[in-house]
Amino acid sequence: MExxxxxxxxPAPAKYKGIWSWLITMDHKRIGLMxxxxxxxxxxxxxxxxxxxxxxxxxxxxxxxxxxxxxxxxTLHGVIMVFLFIIPALPxxxxxxxxxxxxxxxxxxxxxxxxxxxxxxxAGGIIAVISLFSDGFPDTGWTFYVPxxxxxxxxxxxxxxAAFVLGMASMLTGLNFITTIxxxxxxxxxxxxxxxxxWSIYATSWVQLLATPVVSITLILVMIERYVGVGLFDPEKGxxxxxxxxxxxxxxxxxxxxxxxxxxxxxxxxxxVFSRKSIFGYKAIVVSSMSIAVAGSLVWAHHMYTSGMxxxxxxxxxxxxxxxxxxxxIKVFSWVATLYKGSIQMAPPLFLSLxxxxxxxxxxxxxxxxxxxxxxxxVHDTHFVVAHFHxxxxxxxxxxxxxxxxxxxxKMFGRMYDFKKxxxxxxxxxxxxxxxxxxxxxxxxxGMPRRYFDYxxxxxxxxxxxxxxxxxxxxxxxxxxxxxxxxxxxQRDASSDPWGGTTLxxxxxxxxxxxxxxxxxxVPDYPYDFTGVVEKYAKDTKGE
Amino acid sequence: xxxxxxxxxxxxxxxxxxxTEIILFGGLFVLYAVYFARYTGDFxxxxxxxxxxxxxxxxxxxxxxxxxxxxSITAIQKKEKTRALAGLISALLxxxxxxxxxxIEWGHKIDHGIFPxxxxxxxxxxxxxxxxxxxxxxxxxxxxHIIIGMTLLFISLVFVQTKTVTHTRFAFxxxxxxxxxxxxxxxxxxxxxxxxxx
Amino acid sequence: MKDKSPLxxxxxxxxxxxxxxxxxxxxITVGASFVDLGSLNVWIAxxxxxxxxxxxxxxxxxxxxxxxxxxFSFLGTIFFLGIMISFTFWDVAFR
Numbered sequence: 001m002e003x004x005x006x007x008x009x010x011p012a013p014a015k016y017k018g019i020w021s022w023l024i025t026m027d028h029k030r031i032g033l034m035x036x037x038x039x040x041x042x043x044x045x046x047x048x049x050x051x052x053x054x055x056x057x058x059x060x061x062x063x064x065x066x067x068x069x070x071x072x073x074x075t076l077h078g079v080i081m082v083f084l085f086i087i088p089a090l091p092x093x094x095x096x097x098x099x100x101x102x103x104x105x106x107x108x109x110x111x112x113x114x115x116x117x118x119x120x121x122x123a124g125g126i127i128a129v130i131s132l133f134s135d136g137f138p139d140t141g142w143t144f145y146v147p148x149x150x151x152x153x154x155x156x157x158x159x160x161x162a163a164f165v166l167g168m169a170s171m172l173t174g175l176n177f178i179t180t181i182x183x184x185x186x187x188x189x190x191x192x193x194x195x196x197x198x199w200s201i202y203a204t205s206w207v208q209l210l211a212t213p214v215v216s217i218t219l220i221l222v223m224i225e226r227y228v229g230v231g232l233f234d235p236e237k238g239x240x241x242x243x244x245x246x247x248x249x250x251x252x253x254x255x256x257x258x259x260x261x262x263x264x265x266x267x268x269x270x271x272x273v274f275s276r277k278s279i280f281g282y283k284a285i286v287v288s289s290m291s292i293a294v295a296g297s298l299v300w301a302h303h304m305y306t307s308g309m310x311x312x313x314x315x316x317x318x319x320x321x322x323x324x325x326x327x328x329x330i331k332v333f334s335w336v337a338t339l340y341k342g343s344i345q346m347a348p349p350l351f352l353s354l355x356x357x358x359x360x361x362x363x364x365x366x367x368x369x370x371x372x373x374x375x376x377x378x379v380h381d382t383h384f385v386v387a388h389f390h391x392x393x394x395x396x397x398x399x400x401x402x403x404x405x406x407x408x409x410x411k412m413f414g415r416m417y418d419f420k421k422x423x424x425x426x427x428x429x430x431x432x433x434x435x436x437x438x439x440x441x442x443x444x445x446x447g448m449p450r451r452y453f454d455y456x457x458x459x460x461x462x463x464x465x466x467x468x469x470x471x472x473x474x475x476x477x478x479x480x481x482x483x484x485x486x487x488x489x490x491q492r493d494a495s496s497d498p499w500g501g502t503t504l505x506x507x508x509x510x511x512x513x514x515x516x517x518x519x520x521x522x523v524p525d526y527p528y529d530f531t532g533v534v535e536k537y538a539k540d541t542k543g544e
Numbered sequence: 545x546x547x548x549x550x551x552x553x554x555x556x557x558x559x560x561x562x563x564t565e566i567i568l569f570g571g572l573f574v575l576y577a578v579y580f581a582r583y584t585g586d587f588x589x590x591x592x593x594x595x596x597x598x599x600x601x602x603x604x605x606x607x608x609x610x611x612x613x614x615x616s617i618t619a620i621q622k623k624e625k626t627r628a629l630a631g632l633i634s635a636l637l638x639x640x641x642x643x644x645x646x647x648i649e650w651g652h653k654i655d656h657g658i659f660p661x662x663x664x665x666x667x668x669x670x671x672x673x674x675x676x677x678x679x680x681x682x683x684x685x686x687x688x689h690i691i692i693g694m695t696l697l698f699i700s701l702v703f704v705q706t707k708t709v710t711h712t713r714f715a716f717x718x719x720x721x722x723x724x725x726x727x728x729x730x731x732x733x734x735x736x737x738x739x740x741x742x
Numbered sequence: 743m744k745d746k747s748p749l750x751x752x753x754x755x756x757x758x759x760x761x762x763x764x765x766x767x768x769x770i771t772v773g774a775s776f777v778d779l780g781s782l783n784v785w786i787a788x789x790x791x792x793x794x795x796x797x798x799x800x801x802x803x804x805x806x807x808x809x810x811x812x813x814f815s816f817l818g819t820i821f822f823l824g825i826m827i828s829f830t831f832w833d834v835a836f837r
Contacts, residue, residue: 109553175560182811183553210822213564217571221681229661230677231670232575237677238670243578246830247571297822301833310836317832559812563819570823577827578834580784596772603768611761614752614802621751725803732794736787740775 004518006414006511026111027514031118032097033412038122039089040481046080049073051474054436056453058467060460067453071139072154074451076132078142079159083166084125086397087255090262091208092121092173094404095201097412099177101505102198104186104523106515109179117169117176124166131158141451143252146233146244150225157226160219167212167219170258174208177201188523192286195503195527196279199286200265203293207254207261211297215251218244242307249300257296259393260360261289263400264331267353270407271335273501274350275342276537278528281334288327295324305373306380314373321371328364332357343534347499348422352403355430359395363388366441381451384444387437395433402426402480409484410494414510417487425483428476435469500533551715558719562726565689569730572682576737579674586671591741593658594679598649599739602642603731609638610728613697613721616704623711625704632701635724639694646687650680679738686730693727696720750807760801767794 007029011021022030053073056063065073096114100107108114131137138156140149149156181202185194194202221244224230231237233244272279279285301309301317335357344350366388369375379385410416439462444450448459455463497506504521505512580587616631653676657664660680665673700720703709709717771790775783800806805813 109550110557113557171564175557175564178560179553179557182556183550206818209560209564210567210819213567214571214826217568220685221571224660224681230681231661231666231673232677232681237666238579238583238672238674240578240582240834242833243575243830246833247574250571250826298825298829301829304833309833312836313833316829556811559815563815566819567823567826570826573823574827574830578830581831581834600768600772604765607761607764607768610798610802611757614757615754618751618754618757722803725798728802729795729798732798733788733791736771736775736791737784740771740787742775742778742783 004509004513006509007514008511010514012514024115026107026115028096028100028107028111028114029412029512029516031114032093032095034118035088035092035096035121038125039085039093042080042084042125043089044478044481046077046085047474047477049077049080051470053077054463054467054470057455057463059464060457061454068136068139070453071141071451072137075138075141079128079138079163081393082142082255083163084121084128086259086393086401087170088121088166088173089401090266090397090404091177091201091204091258092117092169094197094266094408095173095177095204095262098408098505099180099198099201100184101508101512101516102195102503103181103184103189104504104517104521105180105184106517108176109183110176113172113176117172120165120169120172124162124169127162127165128159131155131162143248144219144222145248146222146225146241149222150233157223160222164216164219167216170208171212171216174205174212177205178209181205186521186523192283193523193525193527196268196282196285196289197262197265197503200261200268200289203289204258204261207258207293207296211251211254211258214247215255218247218251221247242304242309245304245307246301249303250297253300253303254293254296256389256393257292259397260328260400261292263356263397263404264289264328266400266404266407267335267356268331269501269503270349270353270403271338272528272530273407273499274345274347274353275339276345276500276530276534277338277342278526278530279334280337280340281330282526282528284330285334288330291327292324295320295327299324299371302371302373302376305376318371318373318376322368325364325368325371332361332364345500347406348417348419348426349403349407349499351423351426352399352406355426356396356399356403359391359399359430359433363391363393363396366391379444381449382444383440383448383450386450387440387444390437390440395437402429405484407499408505409487410498411505411510411512413488414492414494415487415490416494416498417484421483422480425476425478425480428472429480430476432469432471432473432476436466436473437469439463439466439469500530500537502528502530502533551713551718554715555718555722558722562722565726565730569682569685572678572685573733576678576682579671579678580737580741583669583671583674586669587675588741589669590672590675590679591738593653594739595649595652596739598645599735602645603735605638605642605645606728606731609635609642610725612638613724617714617718617721620704620709620714620717621711628704628717629701632697632704636694636697636701639690639697642690643687646683650683682734683738686727686734689727689730693720693724696723750804752801752804757801760797764794764797767797 007027011017012025012027016024022034025031053070056065056070096108134155136154138144138149138152138154138159140152140156144156144160181194181198221232225233231239233239233241235241268279268285299317299321301313302321305314305318366384370379370385370388406417406422443459443462446459448455494510496509499506502524504523507521508517612631612634616628616635619627619631653659658676660677665676697720700709700717703716767790771787774786774790779786805816
């Protein structure tokens with residue numbers, strides 16, 4: 001087999017060597033990997049911070065940290081997870097690496113803008129680190145609600161400026177991807193032949209583009225209020241603090257769709273491959289992805305039922321929230337229908353995808369309890385909410401990220417990882433996850449508030465138990481990630497198509513060459529036609 | 545790479561960026577809408593304190609500058625380099641006059657004790673504080689965008705002069721023009737909402 | 743993907759006429775602000791501003807001759823802006 005020089009060996013622009021061939025690269029694949037290592041760093045850090053929080057909560061009263069540190073810790077955990085991990089991870093890592101390949105082209109439309117996005121992302125992270133010092137990291141929660149975010153003496157301005165810079169990176173990435181998909185697809189690939197991961201990135205990019213500026217202006221206003229005291233959110237000066245919440249959630253609700261849509265795209269890629277069967281309802285998934293993007297921008301105030309807004313608003317936003325659940329449910333049905341009567345091949349990507357389907361469904365169903373204003377009154381700002389969003393953001397988007405890692409790892413690095421250790425890590429993670437977060441649903445229903453440093457004695461058992469689950473979960477995460485990283489020590493052994501995929505990335509070598517393809521990729525009439533794959537593997541097994 | 549010669553793609557990218565600017569200002573217009581409904585009387589009184597003449601002159605200046613920029617894009621496609629340069633210089637002059645006017649207006653207000661967190665505003669009716677708070681934030685952000693737009697127009701001027709921008713390759717000029725028109729568009733809404741309310 | 747829109751530009755005369763229209767509309771909106779129509783005034787001002795904006799968009803910004811992608815994405819953006827403002831009033835108008 002002819003060894004094709006991969007993009008690792010060929011820098012672009014060609015004259016740079018060593019570290020500069022990464023820091024001044026225009027290659028979307030290198031940029032994707034630079035994002036990957038940054039994102040994994042932030043994720044690991046935020047996981048450990050979360051572990052510290054749960055360790056503190058395992059016992060009533062102060063265990064090893066004071067209330068002020070606790071408040072800054074959960075704020076930091078949230079800010080890192082939301083702005084430095086979940087929002088960027090899937091688009092910036094896998095969108096960057098695979099979007100151009102899936103549409104058969106050699107890069108994104110604006111390669112230099114792409115590199116700028118990465119630098120903005122790194123700058124945002126550094127600015128967030130800076131806000132840890134002197135007056136201390138904000139203690140407001142990642143939502144930075146006024147009036148406390150205006151009055152607290154901690155480094156709110158620096159931290160929100162970091163979020164502002166990260167938002168710019170997100171917006172520009174969305175801009176780049178939209179232009180790439182519109183202008184650089186292979187001629188034979190019409191809209192209804194685009195792979196579902198690319199479709200999901202397309203929908204996500206519109207949300208990134210249009211929703212992020214709302215939080216940009218909101219964060220600017222927080223900084224202006226802290227420095228100048230205009231009073232736009234201050235009742236003493238004629239302002240309305242609830243308007244801050246409206247502006248904040250106008251972005252932050254669509255933001256959760258930025259988190260989940262690419263994840264759903266990944267699952268839509270993995271399930272057909274490991275069922276050796278075409279995805280059920282390709283068009284329905286396309287329409288539901290775009291619908292989620294649109295409908296998700298209509299429901300933001302379901303985070304505000306108890307804020308003091310009008311009953312009319314409570315009613316309207318609750319009604320609309322039920323609507324947005326429908327397209328998500330359509331996808332879950334499509335995935336399950338794809339598995340049905342498929343020829344199932346168990347592998348770590350599929351295992352993680354199945355865990356995703358379960359965990360995301362639980363998260364989504366508990367979201368209905370929160371979306372319905374009547375029931376929300378009892379569980380708002382309790383641990384029920386904490387459990388809900390960890391099921392959807394972690395069990396959903398997080399697991400999809402892990403699934404994507406396991407699915408595309410051999411393509412990105414040319415090496416296959418150890419399956420057994422991957423399964424053990426995933427099982428520990430999923431089992432630990434359940435033991436960690438299910439108690440929180442119960443604690444929330446029993447009335448334990450979120451973001452509280454201490455709690456009433458009756459909540460002690462649940463918190464203790466949850467802490468144990470966290471331990472298993474964290475071990476599972478690190479085992480899984482280390483297993484992947486350890487595979488990099490091997491020689492390159494992955495073929496161009498280890499799984500039997502049909503999308504264009506499996507038509508090129510692992511890792512791909514600099515310009516993605518050596519021979520022109522063949523665009524199939526339908527992106528999930530597995531007849532060729534089924535024939536190939538039937539022949540192979542006959543030969544054994 | 546094909547993207548280097550795809551002028552339509554570059555234009556699409558610029559429009560996408562303009563959408564983010566529209567939404568950025570949009571957040572401020574959300575605040576304006578809510579507070580106008582709540583403090584209509586105070587807003588009307590506040591509007592009276594702004595100088596209409598300045599507002600009208602600034603509006604006319606920006607409209608002329610948009611015309612100039614659009615004309616320079618026609619000129620470059622007709623290979624009329626001098627006209628293109630004239631259009632850009634005229635737009636830049638208009639921008640400069642706008643900024644000077646803004647400086648005079650703000651200075652005048654500040655001299656009369658009307659600025660964010662000033663005693664007069666804190667002690668006055670809350671609606672008036674909000675009106676002027678929004679006035680400074682929105683026109684301030686708009687002014688920053690005028691400066692960015694002028695920078696882009698200036699670079700375009702240099703590119704036209706050095707023939708980096710030509711009658712077949714003028715995406716930079718066109719996109720700078722689009723940005724400038726957006727800044728004009730935002731002012732088209734700011735003007736009546738602050739200067740003409742009764 | 744090939745460039746679909748043909749190379750087209752507006753003549754100076756057309757652009758100048760658009761400028762005149764814009765100046766006239768500016769005059770009208772200033773004039774309207776001297777006639778007290780109560781709560782209608784702000785809506786009239788917004789409508790005239792929208793008409794002015796349309797002229798800038800269609801002619802100066804060339805939207806009249808742009809393809810579906812730009813037209814729909816622009817309208818979509820304005821739609822989202824409309825939602826941002828109007829849906830906030832579900833709260834503010836009914837407190």
